[in-house]
Amino acid sequence: xxxxxxxxxxxxxxxxxxxxxxxxxxxxxxxxxxxxxxxxxxxxxxxxxxxxxxxxxxxxxxxxxxxxxxxxxxxxxxxxxxxxxxxxxxxxxxxxxxx
Amino acid sequence: xxxxxxxxxxxxxxxxxxxxxxxxxxxxxxxxxxxxxxxxxxxxxxxxxxxxxxxxxxxxxxxxxxxxxxxxxxxxxxxxxxxxxxxxxxxxxxxxxxxxxxxxxxxxxxxxxxxxxxxxxxxxxxxxxxxxxxxxxxxxxxxxxxxxxxxxxxxxxxxxxxxxxxxxxxxxxxxxxxxxxxxxxxxxxxxxxxxxxxxxxxxxxxxxxxxxxxxxxxxxxxxxxxxxxxxxxxxxxxxxxxxxxxxxxxxxxxxxxxxxxxxxxxxxxxxxxxxxxxxxxxxxxxxxxxxxxxxxxxxxxxxxxxxxxxxx
Numbered sequence: 250x251x252x253x254x255x256x257x258x259x260x261x262x263x264x265x266x267x268x269x270x271x272x273x274x275x276x277x278x279x280x281x282x283x284x285x286x287x288x289x290x291x292x293x294x295x296x297x298x299x300x301x302x303x304x305x306x307x308x309x310x311x312x313x314x315x316x317x318x319x320x321x322x323x324x325x326x327x328x329x330x331x332x333x334x335x336x337x338x339x340x341x342x343x344x345x346x347x348x
Numbered sequence: 349x350x351x352x353x354x355x356x357x358x359x360x361x362x363x364x365x366x367x368x369x370x371x372x373x374x375x376x377x378x379x380x381x382x383x384x385x386x387x388x389x390x391x392x393x394x395x396x397x398x399x400x401x402x403x404x405x406x407x408x409x410x411x412x413x414x415x416x417x418x419x420x421x422x423x424x425x426x427x428x429x430x431x432x433x434x435x436x437x438x439x440x441x442x443x444x445x446x447x448x449x450x451x452x453x454x455x456x457x458x459x460x461x462x463x464x465x466x467x468x469x470x471x472x473x474x475x476x477x478x479x480x481x482x483x484x485x486x487x488x489x490x491x492x493x494x495x496x497x498x499x500x501x502x503x504x505x506x507x508x509x510x511x512x513x514x515x516x517x518x519x520x521x522x523x524x525x526x527x528x529x530x531x532x533x534x535x536x537x538x539x540x541x542x543x544x545x546x547x548x549x550x551x552x553x554x555x556x557x558x559x560x561x562x563x564x565x566x567x568x569x570x571x572x573x574x575x576x577x578x579x580x581x582x583x584x585x586x587x588x589x590x591x592x593x594x595x596x597x598x599x600x601x602x603x604x605x606x607x608x609x610x611x612x613x614x615x616x617x618x619x620x621x622x623x624x625x626x627x628x629x630x631x632x633x634x635x636x637x638x639x640x641x642x643x644x645x646x647x648x649x650x651x652x653x654x655x656x657x658x659x660x
Contacts, residue, residue, distance in 0.1 A: 324524045331647045333640045334581040336571025
């Protein structure tokens, strides 16, 4: 009976030592075993699942805001162009049917 | 399938609304739609008055033809507004639509006169029409105020975009080594003289008449018959070209291109004189053509100098 309890205790200890670890922790442990203590601070395991929370791919771009400055460079011919512009003349005259 | 077929022309109309004017992209559709909505207030009011008149006197069904003409005009104006066709919209508004509106108004006056004569028998038609008019006029007044305010705000947005465009242009030229002090001064002055006071008046306008007054009082260009015309576009182009000419001048002199520099300066001075003489009024006969002709000639001369110097 004593042998049975001792065997179970050893098996439980081994399970605690090697069995209850995540794949990431195992990777860290393996690396640590290979290259010595301290690497635990350097290794970065990819967090599972997070990427699945967000939809992948492109999103609709924001609408164009106020005009952005043109990239600076050398003076160009287009800088010299002139544009004749006018005010909006789109209103109808003030005129309704009288009472 | 039918929906997809309809979608294509609609998308094309919206794309056409983003136009290139004065060298910058500005979507004129919201401004034109605001003007369309304002015109619609008047047409709805007129149509309602025609309906009430015909209801009182079925002999006046001829008035319905004027309704049809106005409704067709509104369809046309809607299409032009959606297409962002400012020139087409203004032309149709001033020409066809206002003409049809005047005719409807005139025919309404004639119909009332006929009804008034018949009303002498005391059947109360005119009293009922007057009462209906008051109710419809209240609806129209509110519609007119709301849509005028939209037009005024869209005009404000447009003015701000013009200023933004020129500030960017100035910053860009300064980065290229051009002295932009004169251009910056024109921009600052336009903001102080036109944009700021206009925004202030619009904000404090309590009725449609005050909005209309503000819109007729401050113009960046040459559009105010009875208000301040800043002639910003001409002043800004003159200032810009002066800066560019100054930047090229010494190299041009060294390269033996002094004659073209003098020619450009002469055109810029003449353009400046035209603007100066005009002051805050609208251009006199032929002055606008002279100012912009000189500006284009100055630009041609500067472009020629630039190409010679850079070998482009």
